[in-house]
Amino acid sequence: MDNAKFTKQQIEELKKLCGESGIKLTHQRLEIFKELMAVSNHPSAELIYKRLRRKLPTVALDTVYRTLATFDELGLVKKLHLMNERTLFDTNLKVHHHFICNHCRKVEDIYWQRFDSCKLPEGIGEVGMIESRHLEFHGVCRNCLNIGRKDKQ
Amino acid sequence: MDNAKFTKQQIEELKKLCGESGIKLTHQRLEIFKELMAVSNHPSAELIYKRLRRKLPTVALDTVYRTLATFDELGLVKKLHLMNERTLFDTNLKVHHHFICNHCRKVEDIYWQRFDSCKLPEGIGEVGMIESRHLEFHGVCRNCLNIGRKDKQ
DNA sequence: GTTAATGCAAACGGTTTGCAGGGGT
DNA sequence: ACCCCTGCAAACCGTTTGCATTAAC
Numbered sequence: 001m002d003n004a005k006f007t008k009q010q011i012e013e014l015k016k017l018c019g020e021s022g023i024k025l026t027h028q029r030l031e032i033f034k035e036l037m038a039v040s041n042h043p044s045a046e047l048i049y050k051r052l053r054r055k056l057p058t059v060a061l062d063t064v065y066r067t068l069a070t071f072d073e074l075g076l077v078k079k080l081h082l083m084n085e086r087t088l089f090d091t092n093l094k095v096h097h098h099f100i101c102n103h104c105r106k107v108e109d110i111y112w113q114r115f116d117s118c119k120l121p122e123g124i125g126e127v128g129m130i131e132s133r134h135l136e137f138h139g140v141c142r143n144c145l146n147i148g149r150k151d152k153q
Numbered sequence: 154m155d156n157a158k159f160t161k162q163q164i165e166e167l168k169k170l171c172g173e174s175g176i177k178l179t180h181q182r183l184e185i186f187k188e189l190m191a192v193s194n195h196p197s198a199e200l201i202y203k204r205l206r207r208k209l210p211t212v213a214l215d216t217v218y219r220t221l222a223t224f225d226e227l228g229l230v231k232k233l234h235l236m237n238e239r240t241l242f243d244t245n246l247k248v249h250h251h252f253i254c255n256h257c258r259k260v261e262d263i264y265w266q267r268f269d270s271c272k273l274p275e276g277i278g279e280v281g282m283i284e285s286r287h288l289e290f291h292g293v294c295r296n297c298l299n300i301g302r303k304d305k306q
Numbered sequence: 307g308t309t310a311a312t313g314c315a316a317a318c319g320g321t322t323t324g325c326a327g328g329g330g331t
Numbered sequence: 332a333c334c335c336c337t338g339c340a341a342a343c344c345g346t347t348t349g350c351a352t353t354a355a356c
Contacts, residue, residue, distance in 0.1 A: 023335090023336095024329085024330050024331065024334095024335060024336070025330080026329075026330065026335090026336065026337080027329090027330095028336085028337070029336090044320095045320085045321085046320085058337095058338075059337085059338080060337070060338045060339065061320095061321090062321080062322070062323085062337085062338080062339085063336080063337060063338070065320095065321065065322075066322090066336080066337085067336095081236035081237040082236060083234035083235060083236055083287060084234035086319085086320065086321095087320080087321085099277075099280050099281065099283075101281060102284065108280050108281075110274060110277065110280065111274070112274035114274070115268075115271075115274070118268075118271075121263060121264070121265035121267070121268070124252075124263065124290070126295065127252050127261050127263065127290075127294060127295060128252065128254060128261075128292050128293050128294035128295045128296075128297070128298060129292045129293050129298060130252075130290050130291070130292040131255065131291055131292040131293070132290075132291045132292070133288065133289065133290055133291070134236060134288070134289040134290075134291065135286065135287070135288050135289075136286070136287040136288075137277070137280075137283050137285075137286055137287075138283070138284055138285045138286070138287065139281050139282045139283040139284040139285070140281050140282050140284070141280060141281035142279065142280060142281045143281075144281070145281060145282060175310095176310085176311095177309090177310065177311065177354085177355050177356065178355080178356095179310095179311060179312080179354075179355065180354090180355095181311080181312070182311090197345095198345085198346085199345085211312095211313075212312085212313085213312070213313045213314070214345095214346090215312090215313080215314085215346080215347070215348085216311080216312060216313070218345090218346065218347075219311080219312085219347090220311095239344090239345060239346095240345080240346085
């Protein structure tokens with residue numbers, strides 16, 4: 001895995017980005033950034049916080065919230081407001097949609113180019129000006145389906 | 154307006170539905186139902202509560218929440234979890250999507266049959282079993298666009 | 307008369323805020 | 332040295348819950 005190498009490169013970019021934006025690259029911010037890169041795709045503030053405390057035992061949850069908000073402004077993450085869910089933070093900045101498992105709550109990225117390039121519904125102009133669309137799939141993920149199958153046997 | 158007549162009919166249906174479900178048709182439930190029918194399409198619990206207090210000054214907010222949850226179970230309303238929004242209650246039970254104005258937060262119903270009957274993205278089966286889809290449009294509504302135009306002049 | 311529903315108050319969970327003290331530039 | 336950022340604590344807001352009282356059946 002040259003995951004680490006990739007991360008180093010990203011850290012350089014973070015430093016640069018902070019410099020440009022006149023934002024201090026504090027120890028906490030750096031570590032939160034590393035956690036974001038290390039963790040699977042849709043962490044909650046809570047999850048980052050828990051992991052972070054292993055390295056920085058005195059860090060506060062609100063620092064995580066503040067930092068994630070800062071990163072959101074910098075464009076490093078995207079705040080995800082899924083329905084009926086706590087706020088998650090998306091490190092995948094490509095155009096995509098989400099699948100949320102009703103059973104284990106896992107969130108997976110869905111790519112659907114045909115939808116992305118699809119023209120808007122007719123008469124939408126009368127309603128107003130569309131700036132963005134948000135699409136979610138809900139269901140049961142492969143993994144939970146398999147567990148369910150086992151349970152029945 | 155024969156809105157009132159229509160409402161009477163609906164109240165009969167509510168009585169019947171409560172009877173069938175073994176649920177008591179209390180004064181509060183009836184009045185909450187009437188407010189739902191009277192109010193524009195996507196009320197919050199708070200809005201219903203405020204209006205309700207004009208008739209029942211001692212009613213409690215949690216009663217409204219409980220009643221709306223009950224109505225949701227009965228299929229009379231649908232709980233709407235829009236992203237980044239408080240929970241709203243939808244009295245439109247037809248298949249539709251939502252447009253949310255970024256400016257005034259108004260929610261409007263969008264019909265898009267071409268999407269509804271569209272086949273799912275390829276390879277979605279690997280992710281899991283889709284049970285529902287949820288589509289939102291965000292932008293600026295006609296009304297706010299016009300206000301914006303006036304402001305500039 | 308039973309049982310479920312209400313009102314009240316207090317808890318809840320995720321998130322935000324005010325403030326004083328500490329750390330990066 | 333400056334000011335931003337942090338940690339702490341407390342507030343916040345929408346929503347839920349436990350409990351004793353009340354009202355529908």
